[in-house]
Amino acid sequence: MEQKYVMAAIEAALKAGEKILSVYNDPASDFEIERKADNSPLTIADRKAHEAIVAILNDTPFPVLSEEGKHLGYETRREWDNLWIVDPLDGTKEFIKRNGEFTVNIALVQDSVPVFGVIYVPVKNELYFGVEGVGAYKCSGIASWEGDGVALEGLVAKSERLPLKEVHDHLIVVASRSHLSPETESYIADLRKKHGSVELISSGSSIKICLVSEGKADVYPRFAPTMEWDTAAGHAIARAAGMEVYQAGKEEPLRYNKEDLLNPWFVVEPKREH
Structure with a gap:
């Protein structure tokens, strides 16, 4: 993995975060909410974030598959060994509710496997990134990136390696704030039978995968629809942290x-030993 692509994706995520916050923090903004074909919401912030990301990633050799871009047919995409998979604003419902639980997701996928991912939480200035063979990290207090030549090592040096050494004596399950299905509730009920004490925490967007990667939660079951751009970046971070999305x-x-x-339904948890 060439560092310049990792740094380009991080720059793109931070630029997108700036665009999103310019809308989010404008008291006069009504977010210009539209409805997509599946009735999910789309805001001016989604569009501005998409434009900021594509402007940077288009300078790389890899095509971009973005939730808010054109989705080319599989006969074209199947030829792509490497591609970016992007969700410019993951958690649009949380954005509209103004609860801060939304992210920018960018992943580089090689031969169907996410090998690098970056997730930026604009409201908290928190950046999660994971690189295959390097590791997974969380950098707090990073608000902008001027592409000033800081190498990946410099960013790693300012970051915490994941998973953090979180100690808890009971099972912690993270689940969706907006999409908790009966099947997920049943899975959690089974965990309670098995483990006794189970703590349930709720969150929006790809932050849920980050919480497992970080060690703040043990498992994230998702038995409800998601798209590839919802999970690719988090999946790369989870893999680099010793977790897996099964x-x-x-x-x-x-x-x-x-x-x-x-996506099919999935469970994020520590990598299973075979």
């Missing part, structure tokens, strides 16, 4: 750049 009920992880961009 297809529910299987030993296989999620795969990317599929013909159908809808």
Whole structure:
């Protein structure tokens, strides 16, 4: 993995975060909410973030598959060995509610596997990133990036390695704030039977995968629809932190750049030993 691509993605995520906050922090903004074909919301911030990211990633050799961009047919995409998978604003519902639980997600996928990911939480100035073979990290208090030549090592030096040494004597499950399905509730009920004390924490967007990668939660079950751009960046970070995003009920992880961009149900947890 060439450092320049990692740094380009980090720069893109931070620039997108600036655009999102300029809308979010404007008291006069009504977010210009539209409805997409699936009735999910789209705001001016989604569009501005997408433009900021694409302007940077288009200078790399890899095509960009963004939630807010054109989705080319599989006959074209199947030729892509490497691609960026991007969600310019993950957690639009949380953005509209103004609860701060939204992120910018950028992943580099090689041969269906996410090998690098960056997730930026603009309201908290928190940056999570994971690079295959290097590790997963969290950098706090990073608000902008001027591409001033700081190498990846410099950023790593300012960051905490994941998972953090979180000590808790009970199982912590993280689940969706806006999409808690009956199947997920049933899975959590089964965990309670098995482990006794189970603490449930709720969060929006890809922050949930970050919480498992960080060690603040033990497992994140998702038995409800998600798209590849919702999980690719978090999946890369989880992999670099020694975790995995398994297809529910299987030993296989999620795969990317599929013909159908809808994910199967999944569970994020520490890598299983075979």
